[in-house]
Amino acid sequence: MEISLLRAYLDLAGTCHFARSSERLHLSPSTLSRMIQRIEQQAGARLFERNNRQVSLTRAGESFHRYAVSTLQAWEALQVELHTRGSRVQGEVSLYCSVTASHRLLDSLVSRLRLRHPELELKLHTGDQAQSLQRLLAGEEDTVIAARPQDLPAGVEFQLLARSRLVFITARQSAQNTAGYHASVASPAYFDWARTPLILAESGLARRHVQAWLRQHKIRADIYAQVSGHEAIVSMVALGCGVAAVPELVLDASPVRDSIQSLDNWPALPDFEIGLCTLSNRLREPMIEAVWNAARD
Template identity: 45%
Template sequence: MDIRAIKIFNHLAHSLHFGRSSRACNLTPSALTRTIQRIEEELGTPLFRRGNRSVTLTPAGEIFKQYAEETEQRWQTLQRELADDETLRGEISLYCSVTAATSILPRILGAFRQAHPSVQIKLQTGDAAEALDKLKNREAEVTIAALPEQLPPSVVFVELAQTPLVFIEPADSIKSMPGGESGIDWRRIPVILAERGLSRVRIDRWFKEKEIQPNIYAEVAGNEALLAMVSLGLGVGVVPQLVLEKSPLKDRVRVFVVEPDLTPFTIGACTLEKYLTHPVIGAFWATVLQEQSSES
């Protein structure tokens, strides 16, 4: 088996999801399946149990996983040792929202590229609520995300920015929402919520603490989708202020005041602690820390 097959196995062994691994490895599902089957044929034993809705490692798969991870690490070490100079080479995979890609990452990427021009950067954007899952499933090595209320012990986090969570309504509403404890009839006003993520946790808690049963019109994935629906007059919603400020739809919605304020977001870079020993990821993390200290 070759090193690419090893890398493909490693990704699937962590994601335990053929669809996610095929997309991350730029393979069709059938090509991914064939790769795993070839490894299993070489070893003479199944490595995965495939159910209708789940994938798990067999005992042999757990043993091979340790071997495969060590092999990939040794391969990376060999590539560095065979290089004819001390230039840092390799690649790093990043994941963040579109807003983070345009507002937070540019200064970090600029400094990193200047210091390490031979490193290939792979950047994927999407729903910020998926950032930690991307890290866990090895679909990204560094993510930009809001600090969760409970940070997994294996994840390290560096704060880069803070932003309030704000309620928004369509800008062309005839009358702005009244504020105060009892000024809004939430039974009548349609509310658009994020399907998941920290903003959903905090708005659900806010409604619960005020003993409000909201009139939920829709649940959407991503702040951009939520902003679009509010701008069309379909309801009100909650987004991070940073997202609102960077959105092309910012003039089509407006903020209204609620009491008490929602707990703001702390946004930062996340990676797994074990990744910091990798030279490329370690160098990127050093850049993150440098940029953080220069901003503070």
């Protein structure tokens, strides 16, 4: 019985609502549904009484709840036992990442780290993701989350955490908003580049990808502003300032994603590979190694 299944079970037992739980757990409803089916299968009993409208625990489900809680506690106790005794990793480690990454990528890392090394204090710095490798190389950060460039600087270790498409976005053309500008969004060839500015990142991988893309498609665009940080770019696009390319991950997490549309039928940009980075020669340091290992799995 997988730990993640127990967590899912307990969450669902709390909410009694698949859609809500699946959101809290960052899973699709279908996945959660089948996770529960798998649990019931392995337990050999129906744990939730449910139809399409109501969800509740069965008698067997209550037994399972006790089991799940105690098993999860035992697991967490083990983590503490294994990781406080031997190494006693303590001190501070800094981690630099974008606001988005801090939401979507870090929760499992951080929770595992707190369990394994309660004495280790993680100093989280957020900012423009494009800066991250520079900050790492400059020694300003111990670890960073960055998009992997075509060729990684020598001496930098990279551990993949997530992939994300890089997508073009514009403001959603709502009834109210139509006045702003009318762009054919079917293809970049028909797009009115003269009238619609391109919002370009100040630096970083996204900037380079977009520039290469413009060259390849022989498009000359007005560059409206050079902004730092994908989150800020998303905000500007939402306000109707122009078109831009950002990682889908940032878009998904954005509070203004409803007023944005992504131009999926445009020719694709390369994917972003987002991961944890640190300097190779510091990977032996216990604190950094602890962060590194917590990120794996």
